[in-house]
Amino acid sequence: MAETRGRWCVPCLASLEILQELCRVEKLTCPALGIDKRNLEEYEVEYLCGYKKVKSKEYYLVKWKGWPESTNTWEPRKNLRCVGLVKQYHNDRSKFLEKVKAAKRLKLNNCKDYKSAVEEYIIRKSKQRLALKRWEEELNRKKNHRGKILVENEVDFEPPPVDFHYINQYKPSCGINLNSDPLVGCECLNCLEEKCCPEEAGATFAYNARRQLKIAPGKPIFECNSCCSCGSQCPNRVVQNGTLYDLCIFRTSDGRGWGIKTLQNIKKNCFVMEYVGEVITSEEAERRGKYYDSKGITYLFDLDYVEDEYTVDAARFGNISHFVNHSFGYSLPKDCTILNTFYKSWGRTDL
Incomplete structure (x- = not known):
């Protein structure tokens, strides 16, 4: 978070999770933190960061929009209506496998850290995707021309430019x-x-x-x-x-x-x-x-x-x-x- 006064930007020392918790305690909405009137009391899926099967039933670890990661919960697939996010999760998982095979750095059958590595990759991509989406919305709010501005990064984890x-x-x-x-x-x-x-x-x-x-x-x-x-x-x-x-x-x-x-x-x-x-x-x-x-x-x-x-x-x-x-x-x-x-x-x- 940063507050702009002219050309000066002052970084906030509080983390995103702390700010989200403070907003909920004070019943405040903040678009930049993903908290609006709709999800102030309710739960909305922001992204999926884990997957497991228990007795042939699929479960996903859900990051709730506007809620800190400490409130993440495992939810059965039947309870999730976010088809696009489920598809995005498995797409990210497949891309990670392709990168691993191309690099030939991990033996997928014997690597104990494989599961955590997959989750870390998916979480980083999800957070980056949200940051780029917020930046895209900011650019379109500021521009004064008819054409839209889109932002995408399917190459690395580079976030939006800081000093632009x-x-x-x-x-x-x-x-x-x-x-x-x-x-x-x-x-x-x-x-x-x-x-x-x-x-x-x-x-x-x-x-x-x-x-x-x-x-x-x-x-x-x-x-x-x-x-x-x-x-x-x-x-x-x-x-x-x-x-x-x-x-x-x-x-x-x-x-x-x-x-x-x-x-x-x-x-x-x-x-x-x-x-x-x-x-x-x-x-x-x-x-x-x-x-x-x-x-x-x-x-x-x-x-x-x-x-x-x-x-x-x-x-x-x-x-x-x-x-x-x-x-x-x-x-x-x-x-x-x-x-x-x-x-x-x-x-x-x-x-």
Whole structure:
């Protein structure tokens, strides 16, 4: 648990179980602890962490939602209506067996610790799955675009990033003033035909009728703004309408950390996401860049189109673009598409 005040996070010294017990004693609900009005007095299965057979009858060790592990109980299969969790338990068990066989570290017939090893693996995966689910819900509460954000990790036990804060717009660092208020706007009836704002800025209209980028990489994009008479459906409002696709943050299987994928096809030159982060000076970017280089990471992106004055740093503050992995180079299942093109409001970058 952590309490946020601006950019400061203070870890809670009490364990999750202690907080759950305190909430129940005081009759308090807390979504972050899994305690709501429905399960404050009742029992709801959170996950299954044990399995046994007694006289041909199946029993599962149940972790109750919002209750500490000390209250876990063995329940007969006939009393459980959580078909999905039962299936998930056996899937995790099968995956553990596959890992053991692949590693050839345990002799399954003679290993005394086999049962405890299976249970430990299943409990760790269940807790991780819950943590990722809470993080997924947090991301979807904070994002302001239409597309959903999914999170999955079927590779290891890596939890959600600790020091990352989701934002929707640029966050200026101390001493930087980002004045984005427009001075003028258009009064066009059809912005696609009249080429309004881009022509006023001496640039080319960036989109075609399908809202796909048609200008060359590196060219600036001028969209209609809040002073314009056109609405959100204007063909010259693409980036500002945000991400339209459902995107998934997933753990890569070859050690490249977190990446992003989409389970739907995205046509070439369509807008996917904007690179959002903390806006810092070039001097500060130089300082941070040396540290990032020593760690083998980089989240810096030059912001200005003409003058190299500011840089975007998405290391600690950013949107879903923080997880775009620039080193993808492996094959994926047919139903999985890696994001291969996105562009920003001041230009375009091919991954």
